[in-house]
Amino acid sequence: MEIRVDRERCAGSSLCLSYLPEVFDQSDDDGKVLLRTPVPGADMEEAVRGVAARCPTGAITLHARDAQDA
Amino acid sequence: MPNEPAPVPLHTRRTRFDPADELRRLSDGGPVTRVSLAPGAGDRPLWLVTGYHEVRQVLGDQVRFSTSRFGARSAAGGRAAQRPDEGIGLLMDYDPPEHTRLRKMLTPEFTVRRMRRLQPRIEAIITECLDAVERAGHPADLVELFASAVPGPVLCELIGVPRDDRDDFLRRCHAHLETGKERSERAAAGTAFTRYLAALVARQRKNPDEGFLGMLVRDHGDEFTDKELRGICILLMLAGLDNISGMLGLGALALLENPGQLALVRDDPAALDRGIEELLRYLSVPHAPTPRTAVEDMTLGGKRIRAGDTLVCSIPLANRDPALIDEPDRLDITREPVPHVAFGHGIHHCLGAALARMEMRIAYGELLRRFPGLRLAIPAEDVEFRVRSTAYGVERLPVTW
Numbered sequence: 001m002e003i004r005v006d007r008e009r010c011a012g013s014s015l016c017l018s019y020l021p022e023v024f025d026q027s028d029d030d031g032k033v034l035l036r037t038p039v040p041g042a043d044m045e046e047a048v049r050g051v052a053a054r055c056p057t058g059a060i061t062l063h064a065r066d067a068q069d070a
Numbered sequence: 071m072p073n074e075p076a077p078v079p080l081h082t083r084r085t086r087f088d089p090a091d092e093l094r095r096l097s098d099g100g101p102v103t104r105v106s107l108a109p110g111a112g113d114r115p116l117w118l119v120t121g122y123h124e125v126r127q128v129l130g131d132q133v134r135f136s137t138s139r140f141g142a143r144s145a146a147g148g149r150a151a152q153r154p155d156e157g158i159g160l161l162m163d164y165d166p167p168e169h170t171r172l173r174k175m176l177t178p179e180f181t182v183r184r185m186r187r188l189q190p191r192i193e194a195i196i197t198e199c200l201d202a203v204e205r206a207g208h209p210a211d212l213v214e215l216f217a218s219a220v221p222g223p224v225l226c227e228l229i230g231v232p233r234d235d236r237d238d239f240l241r242r243c244h245a246h247l248e249t250g251k252e253r254s255e256r257a258a259a260g261t262a263f264t265r266y267l268a269a270l271v272a273r274q275r276k277n278p279d280e281g282f283l284g285m286l287v288r289d290h291g292d293e294f295t296d297k298e299l300r301g302i303c304i305l306l307m308l309a310g311l312d313n314i315s316g317m318l319g320l321g322a323l324a325l326l327e328n329p330g331q332l333a334l335v336r337d338d339p340a341a342l343d344r345g346i347e348e349l350l351r352y353l354s355v356p357h358a359p360t361p362r363t364a365v366e367d368m369t370l371g372g373k374r375i376r377a378g379d380t381l382v383c384s385i386p387l388a389n390r391d392p393a394l395i396d397e398p399d400r401l402d403i404t405r406e407p408v409p410h411v412a413f414g415h416g417i418h419h420c421l422g423a424a425l426a427r428m429e430m431r432i433a434y435g436e437l438l439r440r441f442p443g444l445r446l447a448i449p450a451e452d453v454e455f456r457v458r459s460t461a462y463g464v465e466r467l468p469v470t471w
């Protein structure tokens with residue numbers, strides 16, 4: 001699983017880093033989302049899905065990685 | 071009868087912690103219902119959106135749902151009205167691209183890290199308020215001395231209102247925001263308040279400090295007009311006073327009525343963080359965000375909506391929708407937090423959410439730590455609830471310990 005963030009959409013709600021500070025961060029310059037861990041382990045998947053569902057602007061999406069990574 | 075108070079609008083009616091029965095019955099007919107919220111509220115069709123998914127759909131779609139009555143897209147094709155001075159800077163009434171321009175400059179001022187810089191000041195304010203509770207003795211009114219006393223000084227810290235000006239500033243602000251006042255009195259108070267804000271903006275333009283306004287003029291001085299900066303300060307007061315005082319008062323009551331849950335959040339900071347999310351959902355103190363205007367014809371929740379129709383999204387009903395959570399009417403602070411909409415959704419999601427969470431965490435935590443034996447000093451059924459306000463709350467909360 002790979003996380004992608006759309007910084008144009010991000011509204012800087014800071015929800016993602018409140019829930020998963022080990023995966024998400026927030027830029028001091030524009031207040032928008034930064035990714036600490038773009039490819040988190042499988043054990044994180046459910047938590048990341050929960051955070052993606054919370055994002056007020058749908059700026060966080062999850063993507064399957066290519067087959068060779070599986 | 072000129073002095074008879076207007077009826078409480080349907081979407082703000084509650085029974086203790088719950089949405090009122092007549093409001094719930096409305097949502098039995100589906101997630102979107104045509105309503106009349108108050109007599110004489112206008113002749114355009116008005117829809118109350120009560121389903122969780124439908125509320126997220128409306129709030130999450132700034133293209134098809136406008137919050138602005140002004141500017142290029144206003145009134146779904148109607149002629150654009152000029153935004154009045156008192157509406158300038160109030161972000162919730164702006165659509166993109168104007169909204170995007172203003173919000174982009176404000177977002178970095180509200181990051182979790184920036185808010186943490188305020189933490190020692192917020193802790194000091196809360197300690198002072200709890201000192202006053204202790205001095206007041208038994209019983210003390212937790213609304214007057216705590217729930218309503220904390221948010222104003224916190225906002226002054228955020229905005230950068232000098233300490234000596236704080237009491238005057240807050241008094242003028244309350245007079246400005248109070249809706250029940252005579253029009254002329256309100257206008258005069260508004261003038262005094264907005265004049266003060268204009269002077270504050272001018273001072274910061276000359277000598278910017280490390281506070282919120284100072285940082286804004288330092289980074290974006292030329293991109294904001296004075297009226298926008300003034301309006302943004304008013305917006306922060308609008309958003310940060312009633313909502314926080316409502317949460318602190320009503321939340322304290324909810325915990326006092328559930329002593330087992332109170333003990334859990336008192337003794338465990340992680341439980342408190344989860345508990346705050348559940349309190350935000352369960353209490354849903356903001357009744358509704360800014361009404362939306364449909365920009366085009368569409369079907370929503372099975373209903374035919376026309377361009378120009380107004381939609382009011384019910385926060386309490388959306389957060390009590392079984393589509394969001396099992397047993398929605400049960401307060402359970404041990405639940406895994408769900409994606410509630412207490413801070414809204416979409417591009418207008420509360421800018422101050424990180425500050426609000428920190429403020430509540432410190433406030434509830436210190437209150438319960440300092441008064442471990444806290445209990446109501448009146449029968450629970452005698453507690454009066456605050457209904458005529460932009461956010462729900464309690465009027466008075468006499469406690470002892």
